[in-house]
Amino acid sequence: MAPDEERGRPGRAQPTMNHVAARAGVGLSTVSRVVNGDPHVSTAKSAAVQRAIEELGYRRNESARQFRTGATETVGLVIEDVTDPFFSQLSQSVEDVARDRGSMLLVASYRRENDRARQIIHSLSARRLEGIVVTPSERGDVSYYASELNSGLQMVFVDRPAPGHIADAVITDNRASCRDGVAHLIAQGHRRIACLTDRAHLYTTLERLAGYRDAIEAAGLTYDPVLVHSSVPDDGQHRVALARMLDSAAPPTAIFTCNNRATISVLKGLSLRDEKPALLGFDDLELAGSLTPGLSVIAQDPFAMGRIATEQLFQRIDGYRGPARTTMLPATLVTRGSAETGPPR
Amino acid sequence: MAPDEERGRPGRAQPTMNHVAARAGVGLSTVSRVVNGDPHVSTAKSAAVQRAIEELGYRRNESARQFRTGATETVGLVIEDVTDPFFSQLSQSVEDVARDRGSMLLVASYRRENDRARQIIHSLSARRLEGIVVTPSERGDVSYYASELNSGLQMVFVDRPAPGHIADAVITDNRASCRDGVAHLIAQGHRRIACLTDRAHLYTTLERLAGYRDAIEAAGLTYDPVLVHSSVPDDGQHRVALARMLDSAAPPTAIFTCNNRATISVLKGLSLRDEKPALLGFDDLELAGSLTPGLSVIAQDPFAMGRIATEQLFQRIDGYRGPARTTMLPATLVTRGSAETGPPR
Incomplete structure (x- = not known):
């Protein structure tokens, strides 16, 4: 773990919600509602708050975040099997985006064992990771995903949507x-x-x-x-x-x-x-x-899937609390001969 | 990180070097020398100490180890590129052995960039990992491996020997x-x-x-x-x-x-x-x-390479301090046709 003094940013005061409210010309409660994804805010006010957040570099609840994550600038990736080229490419892509953020990557494979997936998620949560990108297992009781989200572990789902659409997901069409x-x-x-x-x-x-x-x-x-x-x-x-x-x-x-x-x-x-x-x-x-x-x-495109998912994960880690998004990626037909022949005559 | 109360093992007193000495019927200094890999101990005494260590489940300096590693039951894997099937298979194998020990795996790829390899090792060390399996980069100043080893980060090298043979290595013949x-x-x-x-x-x-x-x-x-x-x-x-x-x-x-x-x-x-x-x-x-x-x-056999390297890493983490070992694995000729034809006549 980096010592505390390396993590702080002296010389740069952290903007608060009050700063955002003042800059946007709205009340504090409006900022809070925008940040928490409440849909009952006018488009104009919401846009003003988003603009102020960007201009000020505001991050929601920075100290709480650091309390939770300070010890580990680490994100997790939970997949079926890293020897599958789809997942190894996804893994490289997630690692690259995490690295650009100064985070390292814990990778865990559950190998089609739902109990193992559950253990992994629990273990990552206990380690107070910043967040995880996860290919959900889909059998048995998967309500633990919702529990972990509620406890503050940020998650973005890849390859398959989040159970119950409780979180962001990046999937192929x-x-x-x-x-x-x-x-x-x-x-x-x-x-x-x-x-x-x-x-x-x-x-x-x-x-x-x-x-x-x-x-x-x-x-x-x-x-x-x-x-x-x-x-x-x-x-x-x-x-x-x-x-x-x-x-x-x-x-x-x-x-x-x-x-x-x-x-x-x-x-x-x-x-x-x-x-x-x-x-x-x-x-x-x-x-x-x-x-x-x-x-x-x-x-x-597992590289794009990993990149977009990890970017969305860091948005959540940085405090974005809008409703769960599902991003659908196209897939490309590549013709090389094996599908370009007709039936025998 | 698991809270402290989850890490302790109440009901099981940790054996000390004194227990080992008593069980082996040797002096404390002999136990110390065996544990630290001193070759100037008779074979009989060394065997008696090793037997006592195994029977008692003694781990060297357990409290110091927990002080260093208590926050992270995590090992690291540093490789060139996880999308290379050799490395993805190695990664799965390291993860599986680590999991059997209750450890999770941080994976980092340096993509042929020696500076990045150095940053990764430094970052893993700063996180107080239990140890790392590493494919060494081989260009530029690689003396940082020795520094990190001296600072207490356990390492086992794979695919290529440790620079200067300063640590265990598992390589193919x-x-x-x-x-x-x-x-x-x-x-x-x-x-x-x-x-x-x-x-x-x-x-x-x-x-x-x-x-x-x-x-x-x-x-x-x-x-x-x-x-x-x-x-x-x-x-x-x-x-x-x-x-x-x-x-x-x-x-x-x-x-x-x-x-x-x-x-x-x-x-x-x-x-x-x-x-x-x-x-x-x-x-x-x-x-x-x-x-x-x-x-x-x-x-x-990247699976065997990863398994043996990770087992050796945990031996080091558990306190084994014998001289650096190099394990050479065979490779197998698999004939499928492409190499079983002669030159054109």
Whole structure:
């Protein structure tokens, strides 16, 4: 921990709410309501207060904040698995923004264990971190997120929205990007398109599957549950499901995989077979362009997700108390060949 | 930070050096010498003391340790870049061992910036971490590692030895594994084998290049510096060097890449060309088996490296003060096709 004398900023008096009120020409209660995100303030007054806050560099309750966080200029990142390239890129991005703020990063992976996610959050809160960026676990009782928020731990959620929308979240527009990607496969002439996803209860699975279904139905095709499989992508179940589909009487001619783990499972499964169905993956992979054919993907932007989430986290740490925001990021279709072939004639 | 009352362990008195001496049937000074790694203690006495330490669960200077670390049950990991799969796997492994000890993990990446590495170490030390696992930067003044060790920050080095061998280190047997790998290429009939490496000053580059040269010379071939290129692998220089070699009058028929970044650069470069030289990479890649042909590699074990380093770090944190140890891990040749073809006839 830096000693106290390093943290103080002598020579720069901290502005108070009274300064903000005077500068904005409003009452103290109005400043308080703006700072706490109360919607019952006129737009003009709210704008004046926001302008005064920026001009004065006001930070809400600075001493309370320092009391809480003084010992640790540290933020946390809670993710599923740092060896997943999506999460390692997110981690680098969060670390970079934190570093620009003089903060270091605690990283903790819960590896799909909800109890572990809970322990991690509790442990980070007990360490009085400034705040955390978190990919929420989505099973079991997740009310502890709300409790921790209420106790003063700032949180921004990534990849999946906050349970109950209780906090800021930065997520990809999964449904629209998957709809467009599957429509791209349909435009190549495919009529039977398999969809291999992660666990069915995940928010991202549900959204990506909804996008798949949107495209199927928009093209006047029939949604066939036989062509959809959801499970943990790493344990061989995906490969079994793929083989079952390809060995059926009406096999798929194209495959859509709903995240990088599913894509890798399917690539491994296809390497054991003669069929070469068209393939579109969700999430880019570093060697995608070196495969034969090149792997076409819907590319998320984990760097942007981490950057925006961490910036929003520091806004909260600095005292912003507006209502929870959800930021939706686009994903990009990258065509490299694997999804640009039609069905066999 | 956990409040003090959570950290204490009432009901379990901490054993002291006096308890250890009594149990081992030796004097207090002997216990002190064993604990501090003094070699001038008989093997029998040393063994008796070690046994007593284990039986009693003695930890050296527990109160001093808690004074230093009580506020943070946290270890640090200092690496080049968490988006590199080698480092993300190392990170997961360190986190898992730390978690089993009730510690959390601060991760910091210095991205090849030596000044940043120094700032990070200083910052971690100022936070009074229990200890750190660190991939040393190797340029500029690295004497700060020794200063931090002297100030009581425990360190274990990974991937590259500690500067001046001042601390424990866990490294791969780079030279032997590269010699065997390049000998494998020579056994396929290759006589001109290019070697693309990371920056020339890195310990790992020097060792892997030495292994390459060992194999070349053991086969009675001539080491040709025209076939060797060293640079940061991500910035296109590798691809330029590769093109220059392949366009020369005596092009290589096989390529050895000295880490995962170099392999990816070369794969990208080769995707733009008609030649398909044999290829052997150092470091495994997740999609290696999905490439055509499958990518043969010399696979390090970053999980074992992280696990052993973190276990050694906790031994140091618990008071072990023996001389600095260097643990050498083997690497495994994994044949998937790309290195199992001879030169064109």
